[in-house]
Amino acid sequence: MARHVVAAVSEIAPGSRKIVTIRGREIGIFNLDGAFFALLNRCPHQGGELCRGTLIGLATSPEPGVFELSRRGEMLKCPWHGWEYDIRTGQSWCDPNDTKVRAYPVSVEPGETLVRGPFVAETFAVAVEQDYVVVDV
Amino acid sequence: MTPEDGRTISAEAGASASRSRLKVIDCDVHHALRSGKDLWPYMATRWHSHMEEFGRRRPVPFTGASPYPKTAPALSRTDSWPPNGGPPGSDLGFMQEQLLDRYNIEYGMLHLLMSGMDERNQDLGNATCSAINDWQYEHWTQKDSRLKAAIVVPGEDPPAAVREIERWAGNPDFAQISMVTHAIEPLGRRRYWPIYEAAQAHNLPVGLHSSGNNGHAVTGGGWCSFYVEEQHNVALSQQQLAISLVCEGVFERFPALKAVIVEAGYVWVPSVAWRLDQHWARMKGEMPHLTRKPSEYFRSHLWYSSQPADEPERPEDLRQVLDWIGWDRLLFSTDYPHWDMDNPEQVFKLRLSEQEQQMIYNANARAVYGLA
Amino acid sequence: MSASGGGIDCDVHPAVPGMAALVPYLEPYWQEQIAVRGIDGLDLSSFPPQMAAHGRADWRENGSKPGSSLERLRADALDGFGSQLAICNPLYGVLAVYNEHFAAALARAMNDWLAAEWLDREPRLRGSITVAAQNPELAVDEIERRAGDRRFVQVLLLAQGDVPLGNRRFWPIYAAAERHGLSIGVHAGSTFRHAVTSNGWPSYHLEDYAAHAQAFQSTLLSLVHEGAFTKHPGLTFVMIESGFTWLPTFMWRANKTWRGVRAEVPWVDRAPSAFIRDHVRFTLQPTDAPPSGADMQRVLDMIGSDDMLLFSTDYPHWQFDGDNVWPDGFSDTLKRRVLVDNPRNAYPRLKEAVP
Numbered sequence: 001m002a003r004h005v006v007a008a009v010s011e012i013a014p015g016s017r018k019i020v021t022i023r024g025r026e027i028g029i030f031n032l033d034g035a036f037f038a039l040l041n042r043c044p045h046q047g048g049e050l051c052r053g054t055l056i057g058l059a060t061s062p063e064p065g066v067f068e069l070s071r072r073g074e075m076l077k078c079p080w081h082g083w084e085y086d087i088r089t090g091q092s093w094c095d096p097n098d099t100k101v102r103a104y105p106v107s108v109e110p111g112e113t114l115v116r117g118p119f120v121a122e123t124f125a126v127a128v129e130q131d132y133v134v135v136d137v
Numbered sequence: 138m139t140p141e142d143g144r145t146i147s148a149e150a151g152a153s154a155s156r157s158r159l160k161v162i163d164c165d166v167h168h169a170l171r172s173g174k175d176l177w178p179y180m181a182t183r184w185h186s187h188m189e190e191f192g193r194r195r196p197v198p199f200t201g202a203s204p205y206p207k208t209a210p211a212l213s214r215t216d217s218w219p220p221n222g223g224p225p226g227s228d229l230g231f232m233q234e235q236l237l238d239r240y241n242i243e244y245g246m247l248h249l250l251m252s253g254m255d256e257r258n259q260d261l262g263n264a265t266c267s268a269i270n271d272w273q274y275e276h277w278t279q280k281d282s283r284l285k286a287a288i289v290v291p292g293e294d295p296p297a298a299v300r301e302i303e304r305w306a307g308n309p310d311f312a313q314i315s316m317v318t319h320a321i322e323p324l325g326r327r328r329y330w331p332i333y334e335a336a337q338a339h340n341l342p343v344g345l346h347s348s349g350n351n352g353h354a355v356t357g358g359g360w361c362s363f364y365v366e367e368q369h370n371v372a373l374s375q376q377q378l379a380i381s382l383v384c385e386g387v388f389e390r391f392p393a394l395k396a397v398i399v400e401a402g403y404v405w406v407p408s409v410a411w412r413l414d415q416h417w418a419r420m421k422g423e424m425p426h427l428t429r430k431p432s433e434y435f436r437s438h439l440w441y442s443s444q445p446a447d448e449p450e451r452p453e454d455l456r457q458v459l460d461w462i463g464w465d466r467l468l469f470s471t472d473y474p475h476w477d478m479d480n481p482e483q484v485f486k487l488r489l490s491e492q493e494q495q496m497i498y499n500a501n502a503r504a505v506y507g508l509a
Numbered sequence: 510m511s512a513s514g515g516g517i518d519c520d521v522h523p524a525v526p527g528m529a530a531l532v533p534y535l536e537p538y539w540q541e542q543i544a545v546r547g548i549d550g551l552d553l554s555s556f557p558p559q560m561a562a563h564g565r566a567d568w569r570e571n572g573s574k575p576g577s578s579l580e581r582l583r584a585d586a587l588d589g590f591g592s593q594l595a596i597c598n599p600l601y602g603v604l605a606v607y608n609e610h611f612a613a614a615l616a617r618a619m620n621d622w623l624a625a626e627w628l629d630r631e632p633r634l635r636g637s638i639t640v641a642a643q644n645p646e647l648a649v650d651e652i653e654r655r656a657g658d659r660r661f662v663q664v665l666l667l668a669q670g671d672v673p674l675g676n677r678r679f680w681p682i683y684a685a686a687e688r689h690g691l692s693i694g695v696h697a698g699s700t701f702r703h704a705v706t707s708n709g710w711p712s713y714h715l716e717d718y719a720a721h722a723q724a725f726q727s728t729l730l731s732l733v734h735e736g737a738f739t740k741h742p743g744l745t746f747v748m749i750e751s752g753f754t755w756l757p758t759f760m761w762r763a764n765k766t767w768r769g770v771r772a773e774v775p776w777v778d779r780a781p782s783a784f785i786r787d788h789v790r791f792t793l794q795p796t797d798a799p800p801s802g803a804d805m806q807r808v809l810d811m812i813g814s815d816d817m818l819l820f821s822t823d824y825p826h827w828q829f830d831g832d833n834v835w836p837d838g839f840s841d842t843l844k845r846r847v848l849v850d851n852p853r854n855a856y857p858r859l860k861e862a863v864p
Contacts, residue, residue, distance in 0.1 A: 046480040052216050061776035064736025065677070068775070079215040081477055082208050082769035094768045094780070208770045231705065242726065323708040323716075354703040356727035357720055358669035365770040366730040369762055373723040377706040377716075384716050402762065407753035408808075411796040413719055417564040419827055420715040447761045450782075450813070457807050458758070461799070475767060 001136050003118075009108055009131040012036070017075055019051050022137045026051070027104060028085050029133055032074050037087050038135045039076070040102040044092075048080030054083070058093070083108055105136040146232035158240065159494055161481050162502035164442045165346065165399050165470035166236065166245035166284070168277055169211075169226035175276075176486045179268035184261065193265075194257045196352035201407060204350075205367040209476040212250075217474035225474040229280055236473045237283055244508055246312060246470075247277060247286045248346040248399060254300060255349040263297045267289055271297045278310035279343050284504070287315035287344050292324075295331040302332070306339035312506045313342045313397070318378050319371075325378075325385030337391045342440075342505055345378060346399040347371045368477075372445075375401030376409050379439055383413070386426040386440040395505055396439050400472060404449075407461035410435045412492050436463050440505050442470035443497065444479045452486035459463025464493060516848030517859060518595035520696075520749050520821035521586050521794045523627050524558065524576035525601040530828050534618035534625075539611070551602025551615075555667075555698040555717065556826075562718070565827035575825040586824035587633050587707065590834060594852075594862060595824075596635045596662060597627055598696055598749060602669045602756055603639050605700035612641035616651050620661070628660045635859070637665035641707040645678055649685045656689040662858040663692045663747065668724040669699035675731030683737060687744045695728055697721040697750040722797075724758050725751040729789065732783045733763070734774045739789045745855050747790045750823055752797040757811035760785060786814050790820035790855045793847060794828040798836035806840025819855055820848045 006020045012031045019028050019041055026041035026053025041051040057072035075093070076085045084093040090103035112128040126132060163260065167190055171195075177185050178503045197204050209215055211224045217235060219228035221319035226232060237245060252266030262350070266289045273286040288305045298316075305311045314336050322328060324345065336343050355370050375398050380394055382388065410432035417424070417431050459467065472478040481498065489497070502508070525531060528549040532540050542548065552574075556563045564575025568585050576582065587595055599619060606612040619639040628634050638655045640648035648664075655661050664686045666674060672745050674695060686693055698721070704710045725748050732746060734739060760782035767774075768780050777784075799805055809815075822834055835844060853859050 046483040048214070048480070049216060054215060056772070058771040059775040064776045066776075077215075080480075081590075082770065092768075094771060116809055157816045181526065208773070303861055319708060321709055323706060323711050325710065326709075351709065353707050353709055356669075356673060356706050357699060357703055357707060357724050358674070358727055359672035359703055361673050361727065361731055361734075363734050363770075363773050365766055365773050366673075366734050368770065369730055369766050370727055372762065373726055374707040377708055377711075377720060377723055380716055380719050381706075381711055384711065384713050384719075404758040404761060405755065407799065408752075408758060408797060409719070409722070411754055411799050412722055412795070413715070415795060415797050416562065416718050417715055420560070420713075422561070422720065423713050425714065445762075445765065446574070447758065448765050449757075449761045449811070454757075454807075454811055461804070 003134050003136055005114060005126060006135050007051060007133045009133060012133065015055070017051065022104050022135060025137065027135065027137070029106070036108060036133050038104040039085070039087065039090055042101070043078045043080065043083065044064070044099055044101055045083055045114055046076065046126050048078050050078045052084065053077045053079045058084075064088060076099040086112045091103050108132070160243040160499050161240055162499045162508065163236070163240070163242050163245045163471050163473070164397065164468040164502050165444055165472045166247050167226045167250060167472065167474060168232070168247050169224050169249070170251065170272070171223040171227045176265065176268040176272055179262050180502070184264055188263065188495060194256065195255045195350050197350045205364040207364060207476070212476060213264055213474045214476055214478065215342035225458070229277065232419050232473070233281065236471065237281065242283060244502070245284050246344065246502070246506070247273065247284055247343065248315060249273070249289060250348055252289050252315070252349065254290065254320070255351065259291070262425060263291045263294060266301055270301065274310055285312035286310055287313045288341070289315050290332060292316040292329055292332060293321055295328060298332050299335045299415070302335040302339065302341070306335070306341065311341070312508070313344040315344050318345050318347050318375060319349040319351040319353070320462070321351050323378065323381035323385070325381030325383070325387050330387070330390065333387055333391045333394050337394045340393070340394040340507065342397055344397045344399055345375070347375050347401060363364060372401045372405070376405050379435070380409065380413065382439070383434040384424060384427070386424070388408065388434045389426050389428060394438065395450050397468065398439060399442045399470065399506065400444060401441065402445050402447050403462060403467055404447040404455070404458050405436055406441060406466070407458060411484050436466070440466050440468050440501065442468045443484070444470040444472040445477045446479045446484045448486070455485070464496050465501055467497050468505065469498045514591040516590065516592050517817040517826070517852035517863070518586060518590060518592040518819045518822050519747065519796065520596045520598055521582060521824045522576045522826065523579070523582060523597050523599050523623065524574045525599060525622070526574055526577045531615065531618040531622055534621040535614060538787070540623065551606070553600055553602065553605060553698055554701060556600055560714065562827050564825050568825040579627060582824065583631060586822055587631070589832065590822055594633050594635055594859065595638060595861045596693060596856070597623060598637045598665055599623060600696065600698060603641055603812055604643070604670065606641070606643075607645040609641060609647060612643055613651065615639065616641045619652070620651065620655055621650070624658060624660070630784040634660070636661045637663040638691070639665055640682065642666050642679060642682060644672060645681045649681050651663030652682065652685040652689065652691070656691065657860055659861060661691065662856045663694040665694045666694060667698040667700055668695050669705065671700070671733030672704045674728050675733070675737045677735065680737065680740060683741045683744055687741045692745045692747055692856050694747045694749050695725070697724070701723070713853050721750070722752050722755050726755065729759070729785060730763060732778055733784050736774070736776045738784045739776050745786065745790060747792065747819065747855055749821070750794065750826070751791055751793045752795055753812070753818060754797045754799065754808050755789040756791070757808065757813070771817050772810065786817065790817055790819050790851065792819050792823070793834070794821045794823035794826070796828070796836040802837030805836055809838065809843070815843055815846050816851055816854065818847045819852045
């Protein structure tokens, strides 16, 4: 595993995402209210590009006919078969124990830490005054 | 599947390397009109203003939507909208990129979800079917020789349907005849037999893709509330369609006819066949025209496209189901670009031998459709 | 002669010989309506009694409708299979009648008739409450009227009515049943409110009969996705004369569809198969058996539960010859479960008779 700098924090606003390639894998970086999450861009079901799916909330219900929507924008709906994944954990909603997308540890590091290394910064000139999203792959 | 992909339980998906060399005949590809006006060049001018004013009229409650809203716009993968515009499936270039080239598709059997067959204005319906076939020929099959069209026919008007079949029969761009499956009567009924007669005469299979609206409730016990039900109920309709073809004696009257049940999956076949055999034994007095047990026709005259692939709790159970159905009955299909389409490289979660892969992915379809 | 012994037969059909049998149990107004208007002939088109399949030849008596004789039912079904109990599911017009008031009156009369002429005379018999589900309020009235008679163990519905049975309009019926410890029996059959298939009207009775299997599948989809199981967690739904070999592949597809469309029905918080395994049972006949016992064992294995099948003969329908009530592939252990344990668990009120 190595730590990869993938984006400046300012590039990925809350509620948006960026898809990057690290070590040959496409990985989606998501910003949920300032917290970053990284998921493999491949749905464990049939390989659809999960990270290009629609950001949705979580629909739940205490009883038939009552609809609740929470965690808006924190769930990812696979563009293929529509399976719902929790961006924070990578778990599928319907089968949380057995169906999950690979999630990678993510942190935010200040530029001045990064310039000291060791990090892989494949596409970045790191500036000391900015913060960066770093993914362990 | 490797642990890398995050799935903690699964059977091996099969050797993807060999599968990528495998030629794939995709028995369910959905092309689409960019707009209704795409058909106008092939329709008499009176229909242009007619369409503008009256539009399509079918036995459904809404002018611009399906009775049951689907889970995704245009029923499609959200990543299948062509960058150049138009709905999913309407851009040949994007279809080539996302499907034909990407998955080494040798042939793609086209099924248009729109037809004139369930149009209530019969003249418009007939004109629409003809126009669809002209459009498919000019804009699809002549532009990519991997694509084979179905002759879309106005099945509720059998003489018109036969004329349309005669127009295209013998043209190698058209590999089968297509009718909507939610027809006014079950498709085994005698009124549709002139179509089967023409199909047999021209050695064209009938490809019966789940489609259409006939005004009957989507279940025999009324209208369900939810799309999650309807999506499954239409597959049950396809089971009933197959039962109709068999019980009405279509394959007795037209012994060379081949029928493909498209987009219903296939795992239901054994239990339907067993049930028919059991009760036919005690009810057959009404059907002297059947000379064989019903299950035998399921083995000899019917083929089933694979999508939507069923996902048993234990993937290996599929092997038993296929043993019961017959490995020669299954025709791989993606259903591109729909949301529930199957990825040819990952759909079968059980180990398939080289021969089984060849059968499912191309040999069976090559035989049914007489493809080179 | 008994091949099973000591079982609970969860589907026998006492036959209403004709309206004349029900007239004594109707109010004077209805008696006069029936006489003046010549109302009769309400056998369901789903089960024409003269058809060989719906009355086994050796269970018929000349000139009578099969199933109309208590003496014959005793001998053929109860003694014939050594059953300790049998649940009566009489099938006659009620659910298909358009006049709700007439339907409710007929339902009341049928239940009175069943109690007086069958349950009172044969202690091994139990009953299903016939209700006019077309009007759920009137149906609940009948359940309330009948619930005190503990010999009634179930409320009987037909699979194909106006709307699928999961629909909320039926929930008062389910709530009443749950309250009284009654199960819901969904029997094969159509009220012919709709074409028996979604593709229209088939030509042959075999197709109608085959279509019951799809009807049950649509019914299960409705019960699951409307939330009927969620709303009535203590209720068991018994699918009667449904077949069961279609069940595993049906559950695979239902689970797959749910995973993609879940948000439409967010109260469905587990896979459909989980609800079905918990809340739904199936009577044994018809078995729709595969060619071999080994095949049947595979199907049973795929169903994934030994709790789901309930012994039945479907008397007097012709589902097997002689006493060959069991298809190949059922172990003795499974047979015992199917004969007694599963029916006891499916019908709370049976536990009062079979502790």
